[in-house]
Amino acid sequence: MKSIFKYVLVLVPLISFAQEDIKSYSAWNSLIVDYMISPKFYVENELHFRRTNFFSDWQQFIARPSIHYKVTKGVKIGGGYSYIKNYRETIDFQENNVWEEVVLSSVYGKSSVKHRFRMEHRFIETVLQDNTGGFSIGDTEFSNRFRYRLSWTIPLVTVTEDKKLKLAVFDEVWLLTEKGIVPRSLNQNWFYVGLSYPLIKGGSLGIGYMNDHGPIGNSNHRSNHILQTTFKYRIK
Template sequence: MKNNIILLIMFAVLGTVKAQESANFSHFSSWNSFTPKVNLSEKFYAKSEFHIRRTDFLSVWEQLLIRPSIHYKPNTTFDLSVGYSFIRNYNYAEFSVPIDANEHNIWEQVALSHKEGKYDFNHRFRFEQRFIDNIIASNDSGFAINGTNYANRFRYRFTVSRPLFKISEDKKVSIKCFDEVFLSLDDGLEPIDLNQNWVYLGLSVPLRSNISFGLGYHHIGLTSSNEVFVSEEILATSISLSL
């Protein structure tokens, strides 16, 4: 088990090295999320995500995200879903948006899960239609919102997890690692560039049969609205609730 855990850690660490070497800026944040899930029937469920993302020792807003979705899960392998995301981006650094601005996006998603021994694997494919506030220079206040820009984006996340040890007869602490690639697409849905890359390594701790807590390290390499490359180091916490 020790060798397998080392491989997971190397997978996460190596994914951040190239981004950190080429970054124009480095930044530290705290991302916290709450994800309630409600079963609607045997094969349908509804889920929502609430993300509070702050920086400067939690004193400054970085991003607020709300993401409801409806899922169809016919078996243990396939999960098909559609959803909506509201994203509030804040002006918090010289590489962020120059003024607070919003994004609304609609997305379609396919997730595939399978198990090999003690390892659980998940492949998540998401296609986003993004409506982003258009920020222009303004003589009065420096910047202003003028209409909306439309863009397409494709995301692929590969996740590996496995149990580490038991804390009770029916509860196990697990280690989780994922890498997610964000590709900007043109009008013909051809990839234009690498928009972001996310790497995460953390622990999942069951608190009750329907509540789990996550704690981990999250690294993001992204191209900001000012066309500079940012390496972001994140302490990530999460709470998942199933009703």
């Protein structure tokens, strides 16, 4: 377990920074709301408002409703739908995908660890360029993508019995599987470190730094440096 955390905390960000060729700076803001249907079932909706050039321009808008079931204390399964609007200087395009996931969680002392395995089935609009340099939307293409996220949280400061400032770290690998399920290539890697604090009953605010790193072509790499804020609220 210690070797895993050393990889997440040290090796991944070092690789990302060492290989960045094209830099960008963004501000991503998220709202995540859960509603408990029963002790086992809950529904969730995520809204993501992503800006690039820090706050200047739109990068993405995502709406992601889903349903989840707690199989045991440490095992959860779920599935959902994502609507994604991608903003570009040339022409905006959309993606619709459906996905399923398995989440394994465990506790080690005061810290908690989660492993999330998610498979996405993506329907993406293609962008076409004509002879005059104009752009238009073409056919919709289908592909699959596999995502694995390793998360770690630990309380740092106890303000009251039910209010604790927590450190949160995760690394997520995105693998393209094309039309099958076998990984073919690396799509991107996310590394995040931040703090979370319960502002109100059932609601917490997280803020931190995330690096979105990935290949471009055969040799270049992009690196997006992101200020990320997330407000989570659970309705029981």
